[in-house]
Amino acid sequence: MSTAAPAVSVDGLVMRYGDKVAVDGLSLEVARGTITAVLGPNGAGKTTTLETCEGYRAPQQGTVRVLGLDPQRDRAELLPRIGVMLQAGGAWSGVRAEEMLEHMASLHARPLDTRMLGERLGLGDCGRTPYRRLSGGQQQRLGLAIALVGRPELVFVDEPTAGMDPQARRTTWELLEEVRADGVTVVLTTHHMDEAEHLADRIHIIDRGRVIATGTPGELTREGRSATIRLVVNRPFPDGAPESLRAELGPGTEVRQLDEVSMLVHGPADSMTLGRVSRWCEEHDVLPETLNLGQRNLEDVFLDLTGRELTP
Numbered sequence: 001m002s003t004a005a006p007a008v009s010v011d012g013l014v015m016r017y018g019d020k021v022a023v024d025g026l027s028l029e030v031a032r033g034t035i036t037a038v039l040g041p042n043g044a045g046k047t048t049t050l051e052t053c054e055g056y057r058a059p060q061q062g063t064v065r066v067l068g069l070d071p072q073r074d075r076a077e078l079l080p081r082i083g084v085m086l087q088a089g090g091a092w093s094g095v096r097a098e099e100m101l102e103h104m105a106s107l108h109a110r111p112l113d114t115r116m117l118g119e120r121l122g123l124g125d126c127g128r129t130p131y132r133r134l135s136g137g138q139q140q141r142l143g144l145a146i147a148l149v150g151r152p153e154l155v156f157v158d159e160p161t162a163g164m165d166p167q168a169r170r171t172t173w174e175l176l177e178e179v180r181a182d183g184v185t186v187v188l189t190t191h192h193m194d195e196a197e198h199l200a201d202r203i204h205i206i207d208r209g210r211v212i213a214t215g216t217p218g219e220l221t222r223e224g225r226s227a228t229i230r231l232v233v234n235r236p237f238p239d240g241a242p243e244s245l246r247a248e249l250g251p252g253t254e255v256r257q258l259d260e261v262s263m264l265v266h267g268p269a270d271s272m273t274l275g276r277v278s279r280w281c282e283e284h285d286v287l288p289e290t291l292n293l294g295q296r297n298l299e300d301v302f303l304d305l306t307g308r309e310l311t312p
């Protein structure tokens with residue numbers, strides 16, 4: 001564990017919009033040089049938290065420090081050192097992509113080469129396209145280029161791959177990994193658990209304005225009370241098999257039939273459950289060809305903690 005001061009520290013943050021509590025006593029830290037994901041469902045309070053770190057909103061309660069500075073009081077000192085990729089917009093509608101990027105570069109003392117950055121992000125072909133005519137994925141990539149052009153020490157990226165096709169998503173992930181390799185700290189929000197699992201050194205899972213779990217992807221998915229069991233049998237299940245297996249396993253278990261010979265069981269991660277599945281097979285005259293306890297993913301972690309799906 002690094003002893004260096006954290007890049008970001010949020011302590012007891014409370015944010016409301018009128019009567020609505022958007023952030024409810026949220027605390028988290030981001031270590032320097034890492035990719036940290038703030039993962040949570042829509043409306044969990046991710047964007048509001050990020051906007052407070054970026055200095056766009058003043059904390060109503062609690063404290064926020066970014067690179068050791070107060071994002072409100074020390075805004076002028078902080079701004080040249082951070083990059084921000086907004087969730088939507090970030091450019092005015094008529095401006096061409098390359099003009100926007102060059103304009104942003106001109107605001108920084110030592111900007112990156114805009115042509116190279118545009119090429120790297122696959123913006124080469126649309127440099128002369130007005131912002132409003134860019135696809136959603138292209139607007140996202142331009143937003144990321146704008147966040148990176150000033151060689152920030154820390155970048156905040158809000159839903160970096162929303163609206164991107166799988167290939168653009170991969171490229172964006174690679175780029176964020178390169179940025180980290182250069183020593184830049186990356187804080188990203190996402191509601192895609194695969195994105196958090198793939199990219200993040202550390203994940204803060206948030207729900208209803210609070211951090212409900214923190215850890216590396218491995219730590220979060222190893223601990224816990226439940227697992228996914230995959231069952232594949234030698235011949236089609238009898239009618240009513242999922243209901244009958246669920247009854248055998250008791251409460252707290254979900255059973256989903258995938259096709260005529262396979263089922264997924266989500267339930268307690270213990271040998272008793274495996275034993276019961278095996279006994280049920282024997283009683284129903286089907287032979288398990290596969291019966292294995294799968295690795296939990298972040299979706300399972302979220303379900304364990306909240307009783308709800310991360311991506312409904």
Ligand SMILES: Nc1ncnc2c1ncn2[C@@H]1O[C@H](COP(=O)(O)OP(=O)(O)OP(=O)(O)O)[C@@H](O)[C@H]1O
Nearest residue numbers: 017020022040041042043044045046047048049191
């Ligand atoms: N300007 C606003 N006025 C009123 N309510 C708002 C405003 N911005 C956000 N909210 C509400 O505050 C809560 C938290 O919103 P926030 O955008 O921070 O969540 P989020 O986790 O980023 O969600 P998403 O993934 O959908 O962007 C939500 O219930 C949202 O509806």
